[in-house]
Amino acid sequence: MTTGRLAELNEPGELWIRGYCVMLGYWNESQKTEEAISQDKWYKTGDIATIDEKGFCRIVGRSKDMIIRGGENIYPAELEDFFYTHPQVQQVQVVGVKDYRMGEEICACIQLKQGEETTPEDIKAFCKGKIAHFKIPRYIVFVTSFPVTTSGKIMKFKLREQMEQRLNL
Template structure:
């Protein structure tokens, strides 16, 4: 494939913290956001405990280095929320790191589902559901539950001419993904409401999903 520069960063990090190279293999070019930039530190932590995650495991990506901004202008509360005392910036992104410093961005912390104390990353379930032969598109959100805190709800658009049931989806998941990640609720839609930037509106999907439960 012809080379396109891959990178990742935030405005608060001035702005690029990971960057790809022309010599990277196809997997790194297509599945990662590149390698950590020089003089920059990165770690992935459990979003609920703050413990550093092992390589390859998902969690919140944090960045430290001269690239990190000093503060939000005249907003001490926001600064304390996003930057720790030892100057780690909380990106709010779900990511994983490999032993070579390459990063995979998996989603956003605000989309994280916490079911019975287990952290569930919607993107992981969505990617699996896309392997179902009848599924055209899938969006996964968390819905409130009195006993578990949250439950997994999958909103699915099937391929043209196909019919599918919630039982079929759950049976497909059984034994292939962890039992607590199997959607308790499955709804089927013709399409997804979009935000002004053209992305699926998770808030509206959640509202629609709750109505369909």
């Protein structure tokens, strides 16, 4: 949610930048420019970041990927970093999927290391006591691959669509 106020220290907010090296807008695309550049020429990066007491900036996720579950903001990158500490996880992507009651639910799409086996229940048990209860994914889906662009970047929007279809949401 955009409020227009400056975030406090260590509070996540959208990173805006400005300077001589920052673009003035999109060529012949005024609507896109209006969405990306504020009236006082700040570029809205779409990154969610925090700034600490020493002035260090830490990117915690992308605003378009943020999951809003029952009013709680959940950053997929934070959960993905956590899941990489599991010894059987090769690759993981976390997406928000539709939910009537909560708005969105968390879906962890996990590719296990070759020869490894586990269950969604085991993964949830691994989470308990290590991350906040509201961040434990409702859905754990094991996958063998992820949808990617020609340059190899994972297409989260496509993955979200696939999971909603697979989970009949």
